[in-house]
Amino acid sequence: MARRTKVAILGGGIGGLSAAHELAELGDDAFEIDVYEASEAVGGKAKSQFLADTGREGRLDLPGEHGFRFFPAWYSHLPDVMQRIPRPGGGTVADNLVGCTEMGMAEVGARQVYKLKRHRPSAVGEFVDMLAAVGDLFEGTGISTMEMGRFVLSMLGFACASDERRRDVYENRSFFEFIRGATYSERFRRYINSSRFMVAMDAQRGSACTIGNKVLQLILDFFRPKGANDRVLNGPTATRWLDPWEAYLRSRGVRFHFGRPVSALEVDVSRRRIAGARIGSTGERIEADHFIASLPLEPMALLVGDDLAGLDASLMEFKRARVHELTAWMVGAQYFLRRDVTICDGHIAFPDAPWALSAISQAQFWTRGQEEAFSALYGDGSVAGVLSVDVSDWSTTAPGLSKTAAQCASKEEVLDEVWRQIKQGLNGTKEELLRDEDLVRAHLDTGIQFTAEGVRNASPLLVHPPGSWYQRPLAAPEGVQNLFFAADFVQTGTDLATMEGANEAARLAVNGLLAREGRSARATLFPTTEDAGPLMRKIKAWDRKSWLEQRRALPNLPKPPGPFRDGEGPSLDEVKRYQAELEAAARALPDLP
Structure with missing residues (x-):
């Protein structure tokens, strides 16, 4: 029996899972695939963060998240892979996507939330x-x-x-x-x-090329049928997507190794190859024929040393980049409520909020099509709704607090101020949507850590400042024979730090690996298109x-x-x-x- 080609995937986030998926399906059992993940679960920034010991009488623990999931119409790669993941009970996990019919704007002092209905x-x-x-x-x-x-x-x-x-x-x-x-x-x-409320965009810091492309896509989405331009999962990311995905990959022979962070890459400069990787606190050495790195931006930057950067021009530009200047924080908080406050059938932006907040009332989507109420599915029966909030500005002072989010001393201080800003936007003169007595408990993304040296974020996002395209590596660097990148910060057609970008990068990485193995199979790529009509296409x-x-x-x-x-x-x-x-x-x- 011929020896199988060993592939080590470093990181079990969306990029790593996507790379494992494509290799497992395209490889004709020719690849031995191992995924090394630092945490105890797959998913990276997308994984759910269940609040331990909050479930009672057969209910699941209360579901926290890094941030709410959002699947806009211009996503192509991610829906494609979701259609290839079997769902327990039949169908695929793509069947767990449900459409939103509205978008809300919650302004301070407005009589009510303005609801933009998408019926074009x-x-x-x-x-x-x-x-x-x-x-x-x-x-x-x-x-x-x-x-x-x-x-x-x-x-x-x-x-x-x-x-x-x-x-x-x-x-x-x-x-x-x-x-x-x-x-x-x-x-x-x-x-x-407030364009940041949909995707990781920063209109003031982001390049006109990246932000302009996505703003144009969002504008064109208004011409799509109701519910087709904005979709969410009908439950926690883990149960509705990640758990079935891991199970499917295991059935295809993919092996997972949890609690195994990458600490170093060993470079064979003369052969232009990665010779091995050091894993975990013990420095265990692993070897493989190919390595696919699917790590967040900052940890990956620490692994690119002079010897590795010297082999490839795109890696040299990446090493020279001031990574901290390319990133911003966008993390989630969840507010578990005694009553279900639906607000609107979709996402809500808070344009007045100093901390650039956006939110979605999730219970309405997580119980759609089910007979059971949210309180029967999660927690101890006292929680009827959950408001999931993304906090996207950690450097602006909140007038009521006289602090930035990054200057707060505890997660409770952050959560209290976010709650106050949300109430300011939602509680207009017409009605009081949010009441303090409705709040059961709140959760802040576990990636935010409060230390003696200050607040630390374990998962900052690329925000695409001007010129940053040229500082991002290729998914398949030409100068290194067996190293590939399946991460949302590499150069892709998606050109945005999103799950879609990570999935496209994974496909580019796998295609580079398959080419170097001399194989003809390729993962499908979906070029980004602007459906602005044939006459606009002619002008372009x-x-x-x-x-x-x-x-x-x-x-x-x-x-x-x-x-x-x-x-x-x-x-x-x-x-x-x-x-x-x-x-x-x-x-x-x-x-x-």
């Missing part, structure tokens, strides 16, 4: 009506039509730019600079920065040709209205005329051969 047509048509989509986004918020018009013009200009021009030009400036965010009202700036194609040949934007497009002085902008009629002019210009462009 299922197709854009020949040309995207950007004004209609952005108008839906800001309808009822009090944003001036001039500011809305200026934002539409910015996004139309971005939509016309080819991917190559976006990377060459917009990568090197922030999204806030690109839209001239400082010239907008404070109210509008709060709304733009011509812009690509013009940019690659002459390094200039397409010269024969109509010029947008403006320029405008600070605080001014176009009328909506001017924006409509400009959209019509762009559409006419696109029709006049000949088809490219």
